Amino acid sequence: MTECPECGRAIEKKNLIEGEIFPCPDCGVELEVTSAEPFRVDAAPHEEEDWGE
């Protein structure tokens, strides 16, 4: 269990894996799992100019 760095909501690990991005269920900010064990999340990286398909 950890917290959303934006709104403080409790975030459960469930089946999330390291590197996975997902929206905070409360505030919707995009988060990234920075560590699976111990479970930690941070704001997802910002899109850069050369990102895409």
Next chain:
Amino acid sequence: MSSAFTLGLFYTVIRPEEKWILEAAEARGIPVERLHDEELTFPLVRNGFKADIVLNRSVSHSRSLYALRFFEHYGVPTVNPYEVVALCGDKVLASLRLAEAGVPTPRTVVALTPEAALKALDEVGYPAVLKPPIGSWGRLMAKVDDREEAEQIIEHKAALGSPMHSIFYVQEYVPKPERDVRVFVVGDEVVAAMYRYSSDWRTNAARGGSAEALSPSPELEALARKAAQAVGGGVLAVDLMEGPDGLTVHEVNPTPEFKALTAATGIDVAGKVVDYVAEVARR
């Protein structure tokens, strides 16, 4: 099931696509080494990783290009190869290759200065579309309705300062239904296709358009295959428009997203991608 090779997944973040790829590899008994593009270093002599083949899923075009070239240098095959990504990532080079292969594309004129860009727009005719040669997700693309608008947009682009915003890729505006077509090609196989709907003239799924499964006609399949082969083949999403003169290919994406495609069609695109990587690894 066990695998004779280790798959290196070169990635930026784990989106649903990458998670499905990891699951598909696991289901096939293929060991995966995760290669995070923010952490790797690339010496001139290979060290530090054991992957026998690399699947590129980095969302950064620049990181992809250098990394793929290094993997190639280390003798590690990649999906897609450096040459394919370099070609598809540059709209100018991709248009030239598609034209050389006889693939119908929208009428395109390239200009190398702001002054020449106005001439290029006059040649193409209004409305036209102005795109950065390198860029994705419809970013910094502009539909230009008249010369006055063109002068303003070109001035703004030149003010951005980047040399790439001073190369002008001008394309005819194709009056199409509020949708375009995406065909996902893996090797020689068309694995899935969809319509992408949007009231925005840019129908990229990343811009929030909706998707609907499409059963491709033989003509559409053949054209998508031809476009994929023209750029070197691999795992590619061919984007087409339905214009008054028929289908045209406007883009071939070398690191395609397929979340919307999977949801719309129910096809296990990730599984197809992993099977293809396994096939390349066995060559």
